[in-house]
Amino acid sequence: MDKIxxxxxxxxxxxxxxxxxxxxLDLFSASKRKASVRPYQSLLELVQENFLNRYDLVHFSFNGDHDFFHFNDLQAIRSFNFTIEEEQxxxxxxxxxLLFEPVDRVTVELDQKGLSLIHSGKAFCASANYFKHWLKRVPQQDKVTLVWxxxxxxxxx
Incomplete structure (x- = not known):
């Protein structure tokens, strides 16, 4: 099975x-690039310059995301047409x-607990490959439902 x-x-x-x-550990690294702290104008810039697209799943920990702005940007970076609006x-x-289907036969269910985590800044940025991997992990199931x-x-x- 492919490694995630x-x-x-x-x-x-x-x-x-x-x-x-x-x-x-990066603070004590010989590499100045790993230990440096610098600003990024957008999440897209941060993801691209740190090669985060090569990861199937990135757990982001922000200092809060009360309007779901960062979460929505992360989903757009991965080309998922899913957003969370405060009015919802x-x-x-x-x-x-809240339900969304990132790939066929895989549904992400965001309940109050999951939404609360995202609201507090604990967001995900997952690839389509990551969600397809869940179908391989449970081949006996026709459809997979995941919770955050x-x-x-x-x-x-």
Whole structure:
């Protein structure tokens, strides 16, 4: 089975720009590029310049995403036609969910817990390949439903 590449990163949105925070080990790296902190004008620039598109799943940790602006940008970068609008959430009942189908036979279900994580800044940027991989992991199922949790995507039971 194909190996799925994933990465976790922390990004601060401050002063109208994005700041990619290096992880602790990179601070002690001999490479100045890994340990440097610099601003990015857009999420697209941050993703491209740090080669994040080569990862099937990137866990982003922002310092909040109260209007879902960053999450919506991440979905657009991966060419998914899915957005979350604040108005949608105001009209939702506590047991309602938002659904989107990134690839055939794979549905992502965003319940209150998942939406709360995204609202607090814990967002995902996943490729179509990542979602197709779930179909290979559970070949006995015709359709797969995933939920977003702090540790990543989980198969809905």
């Amino acid at each position: 590449l994933s990465k976790k990163i922390k990004v601060n949105w401050l002063g109208g720009v994005f700041w990619l925070l290096p992880n602790l 959430l105001g009209a939702m009942q506590p047991d309602e969910v 949790r702090k540790s990543g995507f989980e198969l809905k039971q």
